[in-house]
Amino acid sequence: MKTFGGPAILLDRSDINTDEIIPAKYLTEITKAAMKPHLLEDLLLDGKPFDAQSPAMQQARVVITRANFGCGSSREHAVWAFEVNDINIVIAASFARIFRQNMFNCGILAIELPGTDIEQLFRMRGQLTIEVDLDKTEMTARSNDPAQGPITCSFEMNPFDRDLVAAGGWLAYADKKF
């Protein structure tokens, strides 16, 4: 199984849609790698364009965000855009159904946390690094700010989703089973 976790980037907005994650004009590409430079290209935070080329974004392996992440278009390109940028976990207060399914179908993690836990993560100071223990269904956020202690949250993991991650995705799972 993949290892999950790493430096986190926080996207402080609800209802981030898949058009913002990867605009439709890039859907004419026929490789996943082609999505790499365009991740979050049309994202607005506080009404202003998000800098997807910032060092923090470039080194991120985990995205932490608010409610209804990945709404709108069904394009799995949104998940691939994260995947080819080595982001293998999105942690949110909630997900749109298709995006969440696409994440697990690709064998990567869409972790839902209660809004209060998400709020706590947003309030942490410093640069966050996320560790995930899939067996304990726990995640720990550590900060590089010595004044900021770590925070551990437990999450629920649907056994079927766990099987998908273990299998490396839905295609491998389904090919074996059906």
Add this chain to the structure above:
Amino acid sequence: MGRTIASKIFAAHLRDTPTPGNMILDIDVVMCHEITTPIAIMDLMEKGMDRVFDPTKIKAVIDHVTPAKDSKTATQGKIMRDWARRHQIRDFFDIGANGVCHALFPEKGFIRPGYTVIMGDSHTCTHGAFGAFAAGVGTTDLEVGILKGVCSFRAPETMRIILTGTLTQGVTAKDVILAVIKRLTVNGATDKVIEFVGPVVDAMTMAARMTLCNMAVEAGATSGLCLPDRVTAEYLWPFIKDQYATIEAAVQDFSKWHSDPDANYVETIELDISTLAPQVTFAFKPDQVKNISEMEGTPVDQIYIGSCTNGRIEDLRDAAAILRGRTLAVGVRGIVTPATPAIYSQALEEGIIKIFMDAGFCVLNPTCGACLGMSSGVLAAGEVCASTTNRNFNGRMGKGGMVHLMSPYSAAAAAVTGTITDPRRFLKVS
């Protein structure tokens, strides 16, 4: 405990229950278009799994960018064509016969009550108008659908929306669904199925029901659903007449899918439509909806009439009712794209295309085109579009552009005045 239409469809298609609450369903129709399918095809080829579970259950079309606009879109089309040929997918619709998937496939009679339908397209929920469970999926789900004819879902609960009263003149299914999304918000129906019932739905044409179900996903819903009735049977009659002795017999048979009177709903919302005004979106989320009077006078640069939401003949008739004998306001561009060749042909026959042309509109071939900013009417930064499409997301029709979603009546009214306008001004009092 009674069952909803959705739970009856799930029970009839259940292949496996990997864990409680998750279900693997057999799929009756796997639909494919050239934006999300080519990567699936290439991945299956790379993995030595280039097979299809049943070529008669796969329906394919090139619709998003057609004719191809560049080498990349030409390649996507070629991958689809070669694949359809290789696997003898007979229901493949290429240029000349192609149209917007969610308008074309119903027109071909591919969707029946009780069916399960998936496609790599979020607006697949449109087909719920026929009493089918129809859900948009990603490319991996599509691959498994193509290969195995199954799809996994977390079993959704059903929310019932009862639409009471009657639609008044100038108010359409588009206005109803915008009002519903405003009420539910963009994630109010996430992981749920919306069952649309009530006298307003009963009185709707299939085209109107498709508009209604089409935007269920904008409230997060897995699928929208209408109960199949006489309207459904009449629409499908050319395709089912060998199966049933009479339309009445079809209606009777379809009723087996109706939700039981004691069915359990996670939520029931009743909306009286009688006082509903034309609706329009502002800002970048489809639940940001106002009465059109609150947006009156907002200048627009482009009018776009078409898409899987509102590109059907009924929609073109609505717009033409206002455009007849009128022209586009100075400085405003108009684009109309009938959603399928049959709709285009019908619009020609009824003189509707002439009305659009005389008004100064550019008449495009059927395509998804500018709805998602891919081709054929992309906005420049700072431009505003009055559009009959389904998403007003930032950048949706072009980076820096603003989209106001509205009905075909309202889009036509904006075409004439050059600003957002209550269309009832142009409609005779009946």
